Amino acid sequence: MKIAIMGAMREEITPILEEVGSYSTFEHAGNIFYECSYGEHDLVIAYSKIGKVFSAITASVMCERFGAEVLLFSGVAGGISKELKIGDLIMASALCQHDVDIVAFGHPYGFIPEGVIMTETNDELRALAAEVAVDMGIDLYEGIIATGDQFVASAERKAWIETTFHADALEMEGASVACVCHNFGIPFFVLRAISDSADGEAGIDFDTFLQSSAKVSATFILEMVKRLGD
Numbered sequence: 001m002k003i004a005i006m007g008a009m010r011e012e013i014t015p016i017l018e019e020v021g022s023y024s025t026f027e028h029a030g031n032i033f034y035e036c037s038y039g040e041h042d043l044v045i046a047y048s049k050i051g052k053v054f055s056a057i058t059a060s061v062m063c064e065r066f067g068a069e070v071l072l073f074s075g076v077a078g079g080i081s082k083e084l085k086i087g088d089l090i091m092a093s094a095l096c097q098h099d100v101d102i103v104a105f106g107h108p109y110g111f112i113p114e115g116v117i118m119t120e121t122n123d124e125l126r127a128l129a130a131e132v133a134v135d136m137g138i139d140l141y142e143g144i145i146a147t148g149d150q151f152v153a154s155a156e157r158k159a160w161i162e163t164t165f166h167a168d169a170l171e172m173e174g175a176s177v178a179c180v181c182h183n184f185g186i187p188f189f190v191l192r193a194i195s196d197s198a199d200g201e202a203g204i205d206f207d208t209f210l211q212s213s214a215k216v217s218a219t220f221i222l223e224m225v226k227r228l229g230d
């Protein structure tokens with residue numbers, strides 16, 4: 001199976017590249033794509049750079065040019081739910097864009113005409129993740145992830161996103177990747193380990209925990225890859 005694995009930042013895919021060992025590289029559309037085989041699968045791995053636009057480019061290339069059959073996103077997020085502590089894992093049940101605002105035309109926050117507010121992730125991939133979590137003895141949280149082109153470091157903005165979208169975590173790429181995969185008809189999965197709580201301490205916490213939380217997410221994603229297609 002051709003599996004795409006994406007992160008937004010270099011730190012989010014480094015643990016994956018270290019684990020797969022050897023790979024070839026291909027430069028295209030402002031990204032480096034790392035290709036290798038892993039077990040019975042062919043992988044294409046890349047980090048997009050931060051935000052919805054760059055992540056949409058990378059996901060599109062993975063679908064269209066690399067023929068990805070499945071896309072798995074691995075990275076870090078700011079926690080909204082009080083249950084989520086730094087290092088905890090959340091898989092998205094659905095994703096939304098918290099910064100979409102055309103309410104002046106009577107639309108709800110997050111809605112773009114002919115689109116949807118929430119894009120759901122693939123059921124089978126979520127079920128596989130739940131199995132992996134049990135076998136690894138890891139608590140895996142499932143919930144809504146809100147995406148926007150903002151690093152959220154304020155209790156007020158975080159509370160607004162929670163109230164408006166019932167979101168459990170937030171980040172800057174998941175919903176754009178979801179939108180791309182949905183439109184290409186590619187099953188996708190978004191996993192994030194918490195790096196901060198999107199509050200006044202978020203900047204410091206993010207810098208402190210980016211690497212360790214990225215590794216938690218990457219390790220889990222690779223375990224899913226090993227079992228895909230079983």
Ligand code: ADE
Pocket residue numbers: 076077078079150151152153170171172195196197198199202206
């Ligand atoms: N990714 C990790 N933490 C984040 C935050 N606080 N805001 C946006 N994206 C994030």
